[in-house]
Amino acid sequence: MNYRLSAILLTTLVLSYGCKTAKLPTASATAQITEEGLLNCFAPGTSLNGQPVWCEASAALFDGKNVLFANDKDMPAGQSPVFEKTPASLSDSTQAPTYLTQSAFVSARKYEDFAQTPDKKFVLLTTAFDRIKPGSHDWDSYNTILYWPNGNPEHPIVLAPDDTSRTSIGYRQRIAQVLATDEFPGAIPYFKIEGLAATDNQLLFGIREEGKSYSDFKHRVKVISVSYRIEHIGNTDRIRLANDWKLIADFDPAKAEPTLPQPLALSSLEYDPQRKRFWMLTSFESNSQLDAYLWTISPDDLYANKPFTLVRDSQGQLLHFNHKAEDLTPLDNHRLLLIHDDDRIRTTVGSRTRQPHQAAYTIVTVK
Template identity: 30%
Template sequence: MEKRAIITLVVGLASAAPHAPAAELPGRIAAIEHHTAACFAPGTPVNCEVSAVVESNEKLLLANDKRLPAPGGPALFTLDIEQGKISGEPTVLPGKALREADKYEALTKTLDGRYMIASTAFNKASTDEDPSSDILNTLLYWPVDDPEAAKPLSPTSRSGVTSSISLRKQIKDAIGASYYQIEAITMAPSEPVKAKTADGQLIIGIRRHGNDKTDAHFGFTLISAHVKFKDGTLALVEAFKSVQNFNVQAQGHTVGLSGIEYDRFNKDRLYAVTSYEEKSVDAANKPITNIGGFLWIVPFAAGKPGTPQLVTREDGSTLRFSNKPEGVEVLDAHQIIVVHDDDRVEVQTSEAGIERGANEFAYSKIRFP
């Protein structure tokens, strides 16, 4: 019998906002299916590494961790979806701004569904002398039917590239660390005191943060800022602030946040996925990598997230993925989809996950009661 998960939640920032009260949410799923879908044709010399997902008009927009093998194409593409099943041929999104940004890690849409929002990793700073990493520090938005109109939030132009590099300092101040890695974003309703002056709040999820890349720890860290649209331009109405900073363990694994999304149907929760990647050696002293992850429900009330709650299977055992979850999207009031990036690790098909080809990504269709 599977052991129940052990979850350690440690608040790491004294300035974190008070958490919303725990809500009665469906902690158990009703069913889960694992499938695969193709990023591009077999034999292409690029590995499919899907990092984020968002739905719009019966299509999924997905981000690939690396640029796609399309001439001049960005790492964003769409696939058809019907009743939680992905189909069709991938269509790469056009647009100069989308092509310039690199290492997309998070996708969401505005609460009214009119705009898409994408974030890169922000995991490398750049300088006036060497602004080449500006492309890794971009948060873009565009009308759902016009990706060529994409533009950065809080734009700064250097060396012919316009990015959101100006956001780095306030994100750093909100987190309290000079190095950080963005892996998740979602739009969510405003706190009541901001409801009249904002069009919602942009919540950003941080997977790792610390002094530098070699001295960073995994966590479940959220920051947020209220935003406002005016004449088609998105702007912050306040600086980013800390919302949560947890260290999370599940089944003995220290995990990092890899995706989050507000449930616009039930309006009382966020869904989040966390993942781990652990290196070791086998009996023959050969290096091996163990991957996996978990699904969480986060209560959401009065514009504030509460304490993450681990999701279980119908029998009460922990819902664990053997694939590596990277993004989550809410399809309706009872169904979500989780996309995975296995980082070239071979996963065997089982009740916990599914084997995939180099040109494919794995995804899990999950139904709640």
């Protein structure tokens, strides 16, 4: 009787454990492209200083209601590089975007990536941090991180060591120090941020380029982290960064998959709290050739500096995009929206050719 009871108990425990572990997400995934389209970022013929403006969309985020986008180019007066559309109207050319014209959005330069805290209370948006002008503040706006309460983009706040700065230039030196190398001890002269992700207590920045200058650099896939906390000041909640900046990942895509085109470099980093994993995009551009690949990794493996895993389709083929994928955002439990920055190349979506006022997008269904 006791043996039978023990066997039943053991079986129950094994089944219970199996059910629980079966629900845990893995660090690998299969996916397929289920939709492609062209997003109208502004009216055809839009120009600035006598030159046509191209939509070089570099960031996207679904905040639960609307999809926010950011163009990494300046816009004419009255418009903004940051705008939003409803998910249902992405390819609707008759419905113009809503532009976020607050001064903080307009003054920052070269946006690269959105992020959202896992509790969905805050949205963040970073620029590339890829240029400064010694002895001048003229280019400080290229070094800016904005954040705001989700659903309230009318009141963006600059993430800075103090409450009066108009840019985030105060963090630049700490990032440069974390990225120091044997070639550039102390601090690296040049770097470019193209990824931003938020966990419950840390911000993670993805590095695409680093080196001597914007014309002398190497492509990279690096991730640095810094802890944050929320501080309540009157009626405002502010994000405060700790001083624990750290390089947590240095990944070489060529070693993981030697058949991939080179040089591949990071173009987006996102944390997916629903699946408890990170997504990363790497992109390739050479002359008029563009491509991008989707990767994934568990938090434990990322912080242990283990390799990312390439996402494949159901036939085992590498999932890739004939575009320069720049950012991704989960739309629901199964779909990811990718926005592409194809620069000024007239790429195609089906039988349609991209026009200057448009950006290509892709929706991927994850299994």
